[in-house]
Amino acid sequence: MCGIIGLFEKSSVSSHNGVSPNHNSAKKLVKALKLLQHRGQDAAGLLSSRIKNDHFVVKKGPGFVSEVFSGLPEKDFCELDGQILLGHTRYETVGGPSELNIPPFQAVHSDTNFSEGAVNNSSEKEKTPSMGIVHNGNIVNYFSLKEELEGASEGQRTFLKGQNDGELMLRLFQSFFMEESHSPKTFNRRSPFLIIQTCMRRLSEKVEGGYALLLIIEDVGLVAFRDPYGIRPLVYGKDKKGHICFSSETIALEGIGYQFEREVRPGEVIFIGFNGTFKSAKLAFSGYQKKDPIKEAPCMFERIYFASSKSQVQGALVKNTRRRLGRVLAEKVLEKNKFFDHYDAVSAIPETGLDAAYGVAECLKLPMVEGILKVQKSGRTFILPGNKRGTALKQKFIVRESEIKGKRLLLVDDSLVRGATLKSLIFELKKKGAKELSLAFSCPPIQFGCFYGVDFPEKNELLANQKSHQEMTTFLGVNDLFFLNEGDLLNVFDGRDHCFGCVTKKYPTKLKEGIAFARKRTAEKSILGIV
Ligand code: SF4
Numbered sequence: 001m002c003g004i005i006g007l008f009e010k011s012s013v014s015s016h017n018g019v020s021p022n023h024n025s026a027k028k029l030v031k032a033l034k035l036l037q038h039r040g041q042d043a044a045g046l047l048s049s050r051i052k053n054d055h056f057v058v059k060k061g062p063g064f065v066s067e068v069f070s071g072l073p074e075k076d077f078c079e080l081d082g083q084i085l086l087g088h089t090r091y092e093t094v095g096g097p098s099e100l101n102i103p104p105f106q107a108v109h110s111d112t113n114f115s116e117g118a119v120n121n122s123s124e125k126e127k128t129p130s131m132g133i134v135h136n137g138n139i140v141n142y143f144s145l146k147e148e149l150e151g152a153s154e155g156q157r158t159f160l161k162g163q164n165d166g167e168l169m170l171r172l173f174q175s176f177f178m179e180e181s182h183s184p185k186t187f188n189r190r191s192p193f194l195i196i197q198t199c200m201r202r203l204s205e206k207v208e209g210g211y212a213l214l215l216i217i218e219d220v221g222l223v224a225f226r227d228p229y230g231i232r233p234l235v236y237g238k239d240k241k242g243h244i245c246f247s248s249e250t251i252a253l254e255g256i257g258y259q260f261e262r263e264v265r266p267g268e269v270i271f272i273g274f275n276g277t278f279k280s281a282k283l284a285f286s287g288y289q290k291k292d293p294i295k296e297a298p299c300m301f302e303r304i305y306f307a308s309s310k311s312q313v314q315g316a317l318v319k320n321t322r323r324r325l326g327r328v329l330a331e332k333v334l335e336k337n338k339f340f341d342h343y344d345a346v347s348a349i350p351e352t353g354l355d356a357a358y359g360v361a362e363c364l365k366l367p368m369v370e371g372i373l374k375v376q377k378s379g380r381t382f383i384l385p386g387n388k389r390g391t392a393l394k395q396k397f398i399v400r401e402s403e404i405k406g407k408r409l410l411l412v413d414d415s416l417v418r419g420a421t422l423k424s425l426i427f428e429l430k431k432k433g434a435k436e437l438s439l440a441f442s443c444p445p446i447q448f449g450c451f452y453g454v455d456f457p458e459k460n461e462l463l464a465n466q467k468s469h470q471e472m473t474t475f476l477g478v479n480d481l482f483f484l485n486e487g488d489l490l491n492v493f494d495g496r497d498h499c500f501g502c503v504t505k506k507y508p509t510k511l512k513e514g515i516a517f518a519r520k521r522t523a524e525k526s527i528l529g530i531v
Helices: 025-034 065-069 074-080 122-127 142-150 165-182 192-206 250-255 300-306 318-336 354-364 386-396 420-431 469-476 486-492 514-528
Strands: 003-008 043-052 055-062 084-090 105-107 131-139 209-217 221-226 235-238 244-247 259-263 268-273 278-282 345-348 372-374 397-399 408-413 436-441 481-483
Touching (some): 003 025, 003 131, 003 209, 003 221, 025 065, 025 084, 025 250, 043 074, 055 065, 055 074, 084 131, 105 165, 142 165, 142 514, 165 209, 192 221, 192 268, 235 250, 300 318, 318 354, 318 408, 345 354, 408 420, 420 436, 420 469, 469 481
Parallel strands (some): 345 408, 408 436, 436 481
Antiparallel strands (some): 003 084, 003 244, 043 055, 105 131, 209 221, 235 244, 235 259, 268 278, 372 397
């Protein structure tokens, strides 16, 4: 999972160098990026359509958005101001922490690594625009495509600088763009948007996965695309001046004064030219993936865990969705405990369990206690690499003895993944005097890996895959465990299709290379020392 932002500012002046007509566009983008911080904390970056020394102006680095951009001199911000800007907060799912794996990525026409031989005369070189990309998601066949690109015959070969699927998609798109725009049949006869549609169709037929991406094409414009199943989110909005902003979540649009327009549709490509022309088309796919016609399958985990509770997903405020899930969860608790006198209070595991906990407490008519506090700025432990997770856990929560001592508590959390966080938290709650503890989750047990951008690809990392209900209860040290099921989620999601792969093992795409991907990622993590 990552957070992406793309900002387009209208201009009445020619903008071939991508210079913004308005100052402070870079600061605006950084502000929006901070509102997506919960989606990734490994690195942050910004790429401007402004060109300097033959490259897009870029600022990126490891850490939180504030760490990368605070203290940046005013002149550097001015240099970043561009008519189009791309921003990214990274959650590491492929490739290690090396600088080469930090988005945004760019492929410039003078880049000698790019398709040696394919740009071997100066006139073709001039026709090949530089490009930049940010994306959110995972490409399942990344490792085999990388091998294919790097092992191709001379003249066709492309070397990737890092190990990130965003860079791979950029290189593939750029090579398709070169072929389509340089073809004698098509050059000068097709509009850039038609060429972009063809390239995006070719790209999405080549890569398998869940992804949303934003691309800058030098002197051409901004492109937004969401995978054919719409697994990863992408929305856009406008401000009063008609500027446009794309984002992973609506909260970032709202934060910089943009009005949410709509979600980018699964398989839809949107193009905004530097002159402000706005075009969109939903691409037709030929059933190359699993089903024909392709059904939308947005990630259910966005609504349960990943998205900000202040964002809108699928037409509903996430906070409200989570409260509704909590109310359904309360019914499960009541079903089991018909003569209800088992609990004195409900306590949420902050922060993502909070809204569901309110729903549970409301429905069971129980008081809410703030038994657990989250230390501010501690980030999300789930999206931390394993070797940092244990230490972060200890610094993440404060258990309040005054609120929990002598009480029979029903704890509410969003989901059960590895179980390590909960086990140590429950131990701490008991140590501080909680009398009895049960756990309720607003999600079904996560039993299978995710291949589309959430970093639990190996099923043996998942508690519910390894243990029975009773074994999990014993392992966690609680009296009872409650979960929602797929049907409950579908009801709350108003019957709309979603991806439930990690719960049901029914994934939207074929996953021909799923096992190989999971193994390679595990091997990569072990080399990097990430457990
Ligand atoms: S497998 Fe699970 S986490 Fe991954 S995209 Fe599907 S629902 Fe989301």
